[in-house]
Amino acid sequence: MAKNEPSSTPRKAKEPFLVINISRTTALLTVLSLALVAIVLGSMLSGQDKPHPAAPVASVPEETPTIRTITAAKSPAKPIPSSDSINAPEPEAPRDEPVKVAVVANNNHAEIRPTESHAVVYQPIPVRAEEPEEGPRPATAVVAVESVPVAVVTEETTLQGAGSTFAYPIFQRWFNDFHRIAPKVQFEYEARGSGAGIKEMTTGTGDFGATDMPMTDAQLAEAGKRIVQIPAVLGAVVPIYNLPDVTGEVKFTPQILAGIYQGTITSWSDPEIAKANPELRSPGVTGFPNIPIVVTHRFDGCRETAIFTEYLSSVSPAWRHDAGTGSSVKWPAGLGVKGNEGVRALVRQTEGAVGYVDFQFAESNQLRFGSVRNRSGKFVRATLENITAAAESYSTAADLREPIVNGPGIDAYPISGFTWMLVPAQEREPEKQRGMLAFLGWMLDDGQGSAEQLRYAPLPRKLALRMKQQIAQLQMVSEVR
Numbered sequence: 001m002a003k004n005e006p007s008s009t010p011r012k013a014k015e016p017f018l019v020i021n022i023s024r025t026t027a028l029l030t031v032l033s034l035a036l037v038a039i040v041l042g043s044m045l046s047g048q049d050k051p052h053p054a055a056p057v058a059s060v061p062e063e064t065p066t067i068r069t070i071t072a073a074k075s076p077a078k079p080i081p082s083s084d085s086i087n088a089p090e091p092e093a094p095r096d097e098p099v100k101v102a103v104v105a106n107n108n109h110a111e112i113r114p115t116e117s118h119a120v121v122y123q124p125i126p127v128r129a130e131e132p133e134e135g136p137r138p139a140t141a142v143v144a145v146e147s148v149p150v151a152v153v154t155e156e157t158t159l160q161g162a163g164s165t166f167a168y169p170i171f172q173r174w175f176n177d178f179h180r181i182a183p184k185v186q187f188e189y190e191a192r193g194s195g196a197g198i199k200e201m202t203t204g205t206g207d208f209g210a211t212d213m214p215m216t217d218a219q220l221a222e223a224g225k226r227i228v229q230i231p232a233v234l235g236a237v238v239p240i241y242n243l244p245d246v247t248g249e250v251k252f253t254p255q256i257l258a259g260i261y262q263g264t265i266t267s268w269s270d271p272e273i274a275k276a277n278p279e280l281r282s283p284g285v286t287g288f289p290n291i292p293i294v295v296t297h298r299f300d301g302c303r304e305t306a307i308f309t310e311y312l313s314s315v316s317p318a319w320r321h322d323a324g325t326g327s328s329v330k331w332p333a334g335l336g337v338k339g340n341e342g343v344r345a346l347v348r349q350t351e352g353a354v355g356y357v358d359f360q361f362a363e364s365n366q367l368r369f370g371s372v373r374n375r376s377g378k379f380v381r382a383t384l385e386n387i388t389a390a391a392e393s394y395s396t397a398a399d400l401r402e403p404i405v406n407g408p409g410i411d412a413y414p415i416s417g418f419t420w421m422l423v424p425a426q427e428r429e430p431e432k433q434r435g436m437l438a439f440l441g442w443m444l445d446d447g448q449g450s451a452e453q454l455r456y457a458p459l460p461r462k463l464a465l466r467m468k469q470q471i472a473q474l475q476m477v478s479e480v481r
Contacts, residue, residue, distance in 0.1 A: 003087065062466020067288060068425040155184065155429040159439075162190040163210030163221035166303055166358070167419045170233060170456050174447050178439050194327075195302065201227050201422045207432055208424035212303035213327065213400035226425035228474065230440060230467050231418040234457035235450075236359040236387045237307045238369040238415070240346050243268065245289060250370040251276045251379045254315035254406070254414075257372070260354060261312060262319060263333030266293055268352060276373070296355035297348050299336030301327035307417040308356045311405040356415075359387065360455045375406050376415040382413045387457035395462035416457070425474055440471050 058216055126209060164171075168191035176188035190196070194213050200206030201215065202222045214229050253276050259265035265272060269290040280288065298305045306327040313320035323329045337346050343355040359382045362369045372380040380386050390404050390412040406414045420439065427433035444467050448458035459467075 004087045021123050030417065038127060046162060133180060155431050156186070157184060157429070157435050157437055158186040159189045159432060161197070161206045161208035161210065162192050162200050163422070164194050164212050164303070164419050165191040166212055167191075167210050167232065167456075170454050171453055173450055173454060174439075176237075177446070178442055178449065181442075182435070182438060185439065187439075194300075195301075197422060201424070205423075207423075207427065208436060210419060212417065212419050212424060213306050214418075214420055215422065228313055228423050228425055228470065229401065229420045230470070231391070231459055232421045232443065232465065233451045234387050234391055234416055234459065235303070235419065236382045236390075236413055236416040236457070237304050237311075237356050238359050238362050239354060239356055239372065239380050240344070240347050240362060240367045240369045241354045242351055242368075243289075244351065246280055248277075249271065249381070250280065250282045251373065252370050253373045258312050258316035258319050260293055261297070261331070261333060262316070262322070262347050263295070263306060267291065269295060291352040294346075294350045294353040295334030296350075296353055296357075297331050297334045297336055298338070298343065299328070301339045302339075303327065303342070303417065303419075304356060304358055305329065307405065307415060310403045310417070311415045314403070314406040363455060372414055373413050374410075375408055376410045376412070378410055380411060380413050382415075384452060384457045386411050386413040387416045387458055390414065391418070391463060392460045395460055423474075437471055437474055441468060444468050444471075 049138050068308075084331035090127075092223055168189070171187075171189050171191075175189065179185060179187070189210075197209030197211040198215055199218055200209035202219055204223070204225075210232070212235075215223075215227060220227055239257065242249055243250065250273075253272070256265060256270075256276060259270075259272060267290060268288040274287045277288070306325065309319075309325045309329050311322065312323070313325045323332060335346065337343055340357045340361040343357050344361070344367060347353040348356045357367065357369075361367075362382075369382070371379040373379050389409050390407055392412070393408050394400065394402065394404050404418065405418055423440070427436065444459070444464045448464060451458050458464075
């Protein structure tokens with residue numbers, strides 16, 4: 001073979017130490033991803049080196065509100081998703097480290113940035129949100145912060161309040177849990193009823209109150225100062241009954257419940273009841289047994305009566321005209337007893353009896369209760385999810401004092417209601433103000449999870465976020481005083 005002629009046997013190439021096969025597309029995406037990470041890290045570092053100073057309140061136009069600094073630390077929290085109108089990225093941080101973010105939300109402007117201090121800082125950072133493709137621009141852009149603000153309270157402070165007995169178990173749980181992450185904040189709460197909670201605010205004798213019925217305009221005027229009413233949790237009222245021979249769950253329409261409590265439906269064999277329950281039968285009887293309905297109601301003023309009569313008034317003009325609403329009314333029919341326990345005892349002892357009790361009470365005592373047809377025409381059994389759904393459409397309501405009974409929503413349980421926290425917009429003592437606002441922010445985040453554990457229905461996410469924004473406004477007022 002000539003020296004310069006190629007060999008018939010291919011020469012074996014030297015194999016590299018490591019072979020990596022990457023397509024051009026994958027390689028390009030990898031390079032772009034690394035470049036994007038480098039840009040984001042550079043932006044974050046530059047943001048930490050040069051924090052954005054807060055603008056004076058007087059110089060900020062109305063559409064760009066300034067919200068002052070809230071010193072805070074990170075504690076485990078459920079993330080609240082951002083509004084559909086703003087797709088802002090959520091800050092990331094180790095769960096055992098303080099969160100360092102700045103957030104602003106106003107008309108069509110929103111941004112999240114890192115800051116230099118271990119705090120949740122709100123500043124006016126105007127960044128144009130993406131224009132919607134169709135339709136009017138949203139009135140308010142909503143951005144969620146994935147953190148729970150806990151104010152650094154430098155002195156021991158005790159917050160005193162009174163009010164709702166219904167909310168006492170969840171308040172005790174909240175106060176104890178919050179004290180563990182904010183040891184300098186103590187709570188003293190007396191469960192003396194909603195009236196006592198409202199009185200704490202009208203007389204100025206307490207730092208906060210709790211009520212199952214919101215303060216009226218007259219009560220707010222009597223207080224002589226701005227009182228903020230913040231929904232804390234939800235509860236419901238369910239109809240219980242004693243029909244031992246009827247298997248299955250009894251379904252109640254608005255007409256049936258109104259007719260029973262007005263005294264116009266007096267027997268379980270009434271055609272209205274049979275029409276709503278065609279599948280239910282009593283042994284040897286076509287339809288329901290022909291036994292009288294024994295009506296039971298509360299004679300003591302209570303939240304259950306307030307919610308139940310509000311519901312009856314919303315579905316029956318005749319009821320609204322004759323009996324009206326309130327924690328205590330003049331009942332057209334029935335036997336009055338005291339407490340949920342009194343209703344349970346009378347219904348259990350009396351065949352054909354019907355009454356209304358708190359949802360939690362019915363669950364814990366394994367009482368037989370029926371489903372109720374809601375405004376969408378669906379028969380809904382009370383559950384935590386369906387009670388929360390009752391408040392879903394009220395997240396954007398102008399006045400959250402409006403009753404949520406018989407509200408819209410395919411899964412909404414129609415006999416539901418809020419419990420409110422009552423707090424003055426301006427506390428005389430700054431340490432108490434910081435402690436209270438920190439607690440409220442925590443309550444709307446972590447607190448909602450523990451509410452479910454105690455069988456209270458949590459607030460809808462959008463409503464909780466709206467309340468957090470209101471608390472931020474209160475912080476602004478506190479800091480600029």
